[in-house]
Amino acid sequence: MSTSIWIVVDEDGTGYRVAAPVDDTGQEILGKMQALVRGLIEPIQGLRQVDDIIAWVNEEGALVRNPVRNATATALAVTLGDPNAPAQTYVGPMLVTGSMSVRVLVTGSDGQNITEVPEYFENFLVGMFNIDWKTDEPISVEECVEYMDAAREEVTA
Numbered sequence: 001m002s003t004s005i006w007i008v009v010d011e012d013g014t015g016y017r018v019a020a021p022v023d024d025t026g027q028e029i030l031g032k033m034q035a036l037v038r039g040l041i042e043p044i045q046g047l048r049q050v051d052d053i054i055a056w057v058n059e060e061g062a063l064v065r066n067p068v069r070n071a072t073a074t075a076l077a078v079t080l081g082d083p084n085a086p087a088q089t090y091v092g093p094m095l096v097t098g099s100m101s102v103r104v105l106v107t108g109s110d111g112q113n114i115t116e117v118p119e120y121f122e123n124f125l126v127g128m129f130n131i132d133w134k135t136d137e138p139i140s141v142e143e144c145v146e147y148m149d150a151a152r153e154e155v156t157a
Contacts, residue, residue, distance in 0.1 A: 008095050010070075010151065012067065013132055017133070019139065020116060037091060038061070039092070043057075052118055056095040064092070068091055081099070086157060098118070132149055
């Protein structure tokens with residue numbers, strides 16, 4: 001069985017391929033998704049042209065002290081038809097999952113229903129937004145959070 005992949009694009013354009021958790025309950029998966037976006041999650045609205053992915057951002061991202069705009073998330077919303085864009089600015093990391101992740105969160109079922117981000121969408125992100133991949137192989141949610149924390153420490157040092 002291959003590992004399902006989520007994609008995280010941090011506010012600086014760095015991309016991470018994250019191994020989607022498979023043995024967790026819906027509540028644990030929600031917690032991991034929130035760790036990746038650094039807060040309460042909300043989907044970017046109106047991605048009508050792509051029905052097999054969901055892009056998640058921090059619901060209260062703009063309220064954090066010194067928010068940093070995520071140009072990739074904001075441009076993706078505009079490109080794919082978010083009715084709130086371009087007025088809505090997304091900040092912080094963006095998490096992209098397969099669309100089945102919503103069912104996992106709603107039903108609380110185990111992680112076996114998680115689908116990965118389709119390869120075509122990963123290629124679209126790379127081609128459209130020139131994502132700078134931090135790692136070649138998928139990493140855990142915890143490793144991704146550590147990488148993002150370290151990058152923030154470098155910027156503020």
